[in-house]
Structure formats: structure tokens, C-alpha cells
Amino acid sequence: MSPKAPETIFNASIKLPEWLKADLFDNVLKDSFKDFKAIKEFKAVPGTNPGDNYATVVLQIKIVVELKDNTTESTTFMLKIPQQTKAYQEAFGKNTFSIFDMEREMFTIYVQEFKQLYRNIGLDIEFGAKCYKLDIPYEHVLLEDLKRKGFQPANRQAGLDEEHTLDVLTKLAQWHAASAVRVATMGPYPKHISEGFFNEDGKDFIRKMSDDRLKYLLKSFATIEGHEAYYEDLINMEGHITENVLDVAAVDPKEFNVLNHGDFWLPNLMFLYDPSSGKLLDSYLVDYQMCKYGSVAIDLLYFLISSPQLGLKVSKFDYFVKQYYDQLIKHLKILNYTKALPSLIDIHKTLLKAGIWGFLAACGVMAGCLLEPTEIARFDNLYAETPEGDQLRTLLFCSKVYKEHIKVVLPWLQNRGALQCRIKSNKK
Incomplete structure (x- = not known):
């Protein structure tokens, strides 16, 4: 019975x-x-x-x-x-390959390949949770609960201190190195993995994250002291942001390329501490639904703009890039990477060329990191022309804390040429 x-x-x-x-x-x-x-x-x-x-x-x-x-x-x-919403279907429903299938492939195939590359040289490096599959025809990803192993999320509003930022950058360098060696030894990733949603299928979604958001940003930024210095550049970006984001997303075969995590911000990281001393032991990546092959600038700008503490974002940016670079080269060498190693200047060049990605992070996930917890923080409200949608966008871009970050980050991005969208989009 x-x-x-x-x-x-x-x-x-x-x-x-x-x-x-x-x-x-x-x-x-x-x-x-x-x-x-x-x-x-x-x-x-x-x-x-x-x-x-x-x-x-x-x-x-x-x-x-x-x-x-x-x-x-x-x-x-x-x-x-x-999400069972119209906004979700409009954003991801057009994709020919499910982001849930993509994430499961990442967990069960490519992450395992990366780990095996390290095991082959005697290193045991973990990147995230164990993944399972339910025998159902519905989109899903089932993962072990990392909290049972002692992993904890960080306070996204407080941001990461230097120790945590460096630990994350080491993990990112290990991931990037393995992903590049994997291509050198096994060939390219399938198209749906290498492109993610940065293609014609995802163009409308990118536009909603960028060009369609500009009117809300302009309204908020007009109230920030010193905005006059960069406000005209922002106005001139209108209608050109999506095109420039897709330009950066396009793979340049002459550059050093990796499989980017693609959504590398604080809520997608978890940390393990020694239970007796409180010492940071490890960091894991969470959520592989937005992976994208291309420049290392995609992950670096997304993370360094959105997730460290405000006092570190600009003042320690070049230092963080150098620490990431040192770890990247170290792990490329120990994994016996057979192609030309990038120089630190190469990395800085690609960060400058991809400056629009820094703007995208500053006006997207950085606002999400700093947002006070609220029940209206839902996917459909990010884009919906409804009272709740307007309320969420007001909370995202008009809070005192967010403006404090923008006041520091946006002039820095401007000085690096990241706001010169119109000039790039008029190229022949």
C-alpha cells in the first residue's frame, strides 16, 4: 500500500x-x-x-x-x-531558445566543463549550486539551496566592501579564464549560449531597458547638483542607446573574448564564511540565464558599476581591473591557454570602447541594488505604463541614495566617453 x-x-x-x-x-x-x-x-x-x-x-x-x-x-x-505576465512574454517569449533551458545547460554542461578544466590540473574550483531536472514539460530550473551549505546573500543596498569585491573578481577571472580555454580547446559555444538575448529576438527588451528609460532618467537627473555638465550628452543619447548596446554585444574576433555571466550583479552572488571566525571563504555565482560571449567589459562594467560600495566604484575602479587582470592571466596560464594573452592595456581599451555598458548598469541594475524592498518591485512594473509602473520607476531613479551614486558615477562615465552615443551611432 x-x-x-x-x-x-x-x-x-x-x-x-x-x-x-x-x-x-x-x-x-x-x-x-x-x-x-x-x-x-x-x-x-x-x-x-x-x-x-x-x-x-x-x-x-x-x-x-x-x-x-x-x-x-x-x-x-x-x-x-x-513570470506569468504579459511583460515577461513580450521580453523573453519571442526567443527561440528558453532562458530556462539555457541556464540548465550552463549548470549541467558548461559549468561542469569549466570545473573539469581545473580538476585536470589539480584544482577544485566551484562556481555555483548543483542543478537538477524535474520530469516535466514546463520551463524551470531546480537548484540545491546554497543556504544549507552556509552561503549567504550580501546586503545589496550596502554594496560590497573591498575584500568581497576582490573575492568576486577572482571568481569572475577564474570563470572567464576557463570559458576562454574551453573555446580554445573544444570550439565555440552554441549560438543560443554565445548570443544570449543580445540579438534581434531581444532587441525590444534591450530598448525597454535603455532608450525607453531615458525620459525617467532625465527627469530625475535634472534635480542632481552639477547635472548641467552631462545633461546635454544624455539628451543626445536618445534613440541611440539600444544600437550602441548591440554594437558592444557584437563579438570582435580580434579581441580577447569570454563567456560572460551576463547578469553579474550583487543579487546573483552568494558568500560563504567561516562559522567561527566570520572570515570570507568563497563566493558563488547564481543565475546563468543571461550568458553572453564577448568582451570581458560586459561583466566587469556591469559588476563594478552596480555592486561595490559607493566609495570604491570610481576611486578603486582601475585597481579592481588590475586585480581582476592579474587573476585572469594567472588562471589562463595554469589552464595552459594556447592563444595570445591579453595585455592590461587591451582590457582597459575594451572597457573604454564598451562604456555604454557602464551607462546601462548605472541606469539599470545599480538602481535595482539601491532600491528599498517594496512589493511593487516586479518585472512587469519595470516597463508597464501603469500607476504602479510609474511608481516603481520613480522609486528606482529618484531616491536620495541612487542620486548620490549617480552624482559620482555619471560624470566619471562622461569623462571616459561613455555618453558619446550619437557620435558612435553615426559611423559609416
């Missing part, structure tokens, strides 16, 4: 798909518990705080497992599923 199915308990504040049932996890649990007998309890709750995640719904799955000796153990998983 089969055991009675466990009661499924859901959090009433979130809408869960009808297919999410306890018995879907039987095979995963049999692999995790050799004496697995049955699921006693099954519960789904929100896995992230408002404002920490936009493109997907993240659920924590809590399960009480009964073993063959009639004892019980508790475990948790993190389940990512699509």
Missing part, C-alpha cells in the same frame, strides 16, 4: 503553477537520500525578497522526507519558474 500523498502547503501571497506537486520530486530525493521512502511534507514559499529578482519567480521548496527506518529529515531546494 503506497503512503498517503503529503499535503501541499503554498504561500497564499504568490501564485504557484498547478503542476507543482510533491511527487515530482521523488526521483531527485531518491538520488539525495539512499534510504528514501516517502515525502511527508511539501511546502513552497518565496525564495527571494522583493527587488532581489525580476525576470523569474524564485521559490524555496521545503520538504520533510521519511526514510526507510521511519525517521525523517528535512531538505530544501530552490525552484525558478517563469
Whole structure:
């Protein structure tokens, strides 16, 4: 006689798909518990705080497992599923390849290849959580819950201090190095992995993140002391940002290229500490849905503009780039990279050429990092022409803290040529 199915308990504040049932996890649990007998309890709750995640719904799955000796153990998983909104479908529904399939491929194929490259030379380097697959036809990514291993998210509003920033840059350099060696030894990534959504399928979404956002930025920035110095450049960018972002996204075969994480900001990082001393031990990457092959500037600008503390973003930028570069070269060498090594000047050149990516980060994920937790911080409200949408954009771009960051970051970007969109877009 089969055991009675466990009661499924859901959090009433979130809408869960009808297919999410306890018995879907039987095979995963049999692999995790050799004496697995049955699921006693099954519960789904929100896995992230408002404002920490936009493109997907993240659920924590809590399960009480009964073993063959009639004892019980508790475990948790993190389940990512699509937003069931019109805005999400307009942004990602046109893609010929699901971002969930892409992420699962990243976890189960390419991350494993990167780890094997390091194991081949005697190094054990981890990048993220273990990934599982449920036997269902619906978009999803099922991951181990890193919090069970002691990993913690950082305070996105406070930003990272120097120690954490350097640790993350080391992990990024290890990732970039392995991704470049993988191409040199095994050939290019499939098109859907190498392009991500930076193609014609994703053009409308990029426009919503860039050109369509400019009117809100101009309104906010007009109230910042000293805005006169860069305001005309901002006005002249109108209608040219998307084109320039896609220009940067295009792969230049003459440059040193890597598989970028693509969404490399604070909510997609977790940290492990020594429980007795509190010493930082490791950092892991989370969320591989936006990977993109191309210049290292894509990840570097996105991260260094959005995620360190304000006092570090500009003053330590070149220092951080040098520390990343040293780790990149170190790991390219130990992985026996066979192609020409980039110089530090090469890295700085690509950072200057890709300056628009810094602007995209400053007017996108940087605002998200600094946003106070709010229930209206949802994907559809980022773009919706609704009262809630206007309210969210006002909160994102008009807060006192965000303006403090923009006051420092935007003049710095201007001095590096990052706001000269019109000039680049008129090239023959």
C-alpha cells in the first residue's frame, strides 16, 4: 500500500503553477537520500525578497522526507519558474531558445566543463549550486539551496566592501579564464549560449531597458547638483542607446573574448564564511540565464558599476581591473591557454570602447541594488505604463541614495566617453 500523498502547503501571497506537486520530486530525493521512502511534507514559499529578482519567480521548496527506518529529515531546494505576465512574454517569449533551458545547460554542461578544466590540473574550483531536472514539460530550473551549505546573500543596498569585491573578481577571472580555454580547446559555444538575448529576438527588451528609460532618467537627473555638465550628452543619447548596446554585444574576433555571466550583479552572488571566525571563504555565482560571449567589459562594467560600495566604484575602479587582470592571466596560464594573452592595456581599451555598458548598469541594475524592498518591485512594473509602473520607476531613479551614486558615477562615465552615443551611432 503506497503512503498517503503529503499535503501541499503554498504561500497564499504568490501564485504557484498547478503542476507543482510533491511527487515530482521523488526521483531527485531518491538520488539525495539512499534510504528514501516517502515525502511527508511539501511546502513552497518565496525564495527571494522583493527587488532581489525580476525576470523569474524564485521559490524555496521545503520538504520533510521519511526514510526507510521511519525517521525523517528535512531538505530544501530552490525552484525558478517563469513570470506569468504579459511583460515577461513580450521580453523573453519571442526567443527561440528558453532562458530556462539555457541556464540548465550552463549548470549541467558548461559549468561542469569549466570545473573539469581545473580538476585536470589539480584544482577544485566551484562556481555555483548543483542543478537538477524535474520530469516535466514546463520551463524551470531546480537548484540545491546554497543556504544549507552556509552561503549567504550580501546586503545589496550596502554594496560590497573591498575584500568581497576582490573575492568576486577572482571568481569572475577564474570563470572567464576557463570559458576562454574551453573555446580554445573544444570550439565555440552554441549560438543560443554565445548570443544570449543580445540579438534581434531581444532587441525590444534591450530598448525597454535603455532608450525607453531615458525620459525617467532625465527627469530625475535634472534635480542632481552639477547635472548641467552631462545633461546635454544624455539628451543626445536618445534613440541611440539600444544600437550602441548591440554594437558592444557584437563579438570582435580580434579581441580577447569570454563567456560572460551576463547578469553579474550583487543579487546573483552568494558568500560563504567561516562559522567561527566570520572570515570570507568563497563566493558563488547564481543565475546563468543571461550568458553572453564577448568582451570581458560586459561583466566587469556591469559588476563594478552596480555592486561595490559607493566609495570604491570610481576611486578603486582601475585597481579592481588590475586585480581582476592579474587573476585572469594567472588562471589562463595554469589552464595552459594556447592563444595570445591579453595585455592590461587591451582590457582597459575594451572597457573604454564598451562604456555604454557602464551607462546601462548605472541606469539599470545599480538602481535595482539601491532600491528599498517594496512589493511593487516586479518585472512587469519595470516597463508597464501603469500607476504602479510609474511608481516603481520613480522609486528606482529618484531616491536620495541612487542620486548620490549617480552624482559620482555619471560624470566619471562622461569623462571616459561613455555618453558619446550619437557620435558612435553615426559611423559609416
